[in-house]
Amino acid sequence: MDDRFFVHREEYPITAGDFSAAGDASARIKYVLRKLGIDSALVRRAAIAAYESEINMVIHSAGGTLTLTVDRDTIRLLARDRGPGIPDIDLAMQEGYSTATEAIRELGFGAGMGLPNMRRCSDRFTIRSSPGGTVIDMEFTIGKESG
Amino acid sequence: MEREVFFACGSDLMSDVLAYVGQQTLLLTGLTNAQVLRTAEMTDVSAIVFVRGKKPGEELRSMARALGIALMSTGLTMYEACGTLYMQGLPGRMPGHG
Numbered sequence: 218m219d220d221r222f223f224v225h226r227e228e229y230p231i232t233a234g235d236f237s238a239a240g241d242a243s244a245r246i247k248y249v250l251r252k253l254g255i256d257s258a259l260v261r262r263a264a265i266a267a268y269e270s271e272i273n274m275v276i277h278s279a280g281g282t283l284t285l286t287v288d289r290d291t292i293r294l295l296a297r298d299r300g301p302g303i304p305d306i307d308l309a310m311q312e313g314y315s316t317a318t319e320a321i322r323e324l325g326f327g328a329g330m331g332l333p334n335m336r337r338c339s340d341r342f343t344i345r346s347s348p349g350g351t352v353i354d355m356e357f358t359i360g361k362e363s364g
Numbered sequence: 365m366e367r368e369v370f371f372a373c374g375s376d377l378m379s380d381v382l383a384y385v386g387q388q389t390l391l392l393t394g395l396t397n398a399q400v401l402r403t404a405e406m407t408d409v410s411a412i413v414f415v416r417g418k419k420p421g422e423e424l425r426s427m428a429r430a431l432g433i434a435l436m437s438t439g440l441t442m443y444e445a446c447g448t449l450y451m452q453g454l455p456g457r458m459p460g461h462g
Binding site: 236237239240243244247257258261264265267268269272324325326327328329330331333334337 | 376377378379380382383387393395397398399400402403405406407408
């Protein structure tokens with residue numbers, strides 16, 4: 218089969234406040250990436266970034282989607298939510314800054330490490346936000362780990 | 365179930381675990397919610413010790429079986445459990461050091 222134009226794409230809905238389902242999409246993403254035969258260290262980086270973005274959407278947003286696209290060279294994770302947006306992105310990108318409630322912290326999250334960790338795990342990271350929603354676009358280069 | 369680990373990390377903050385844990389690491393925690401298992405799954409943590417006598421419920425146990433993650437429990441506090449393992453030669457790993 219000519220796989221030059223091979224693209225794998227899946228989209229997962231993320232429900233606001235549903236902590237019991239948080240991680241289901243990321244677990245599926247990790248499974249798919251493994252099945253595609255992608256290097257385990259890269260799968261791990263992408264899975265952590267996916268999970269951080271999923272948790273963030275569950276905690277902070279009105280819900281959204283997480284989209285996985287894989288072609289020969291790149292894994293792309295696109296997290297899009299329906300608001301309320303991040304007023305100060307520079308502040309939100311600082312390690313330790315968090316607006317999470319005490320209840321969220323008791324569950325083990327809200328330490329203000331999510332966005333910085335997504336940026337650290339990905340090879341390319343962009344974020345834009347408005348009251349209508351936040352879009353986080355992350356790319357991971359396939360073949361970097363082994364080469 | 366047999367799992368080999370070279371490092372350990374003790375934390376009740378899954379945010380920190382996601383940011384700092386490397387592969388083949390043992391996780392010690394006092395949290396017993398499903399997100400502990402999800403965090404372990406994403407970071408390739410293969411074994412978890414629940415401290416302070418915490419016991420995981422059936423939901424967590426069946427999830428761990430499905431994921432191939434070993435679960436253990438100790439009555440020791442986090443400090444004592446980490447100290448005991450550290451004294452036996454199981455190191456931690458600082459971020460950015462391999």
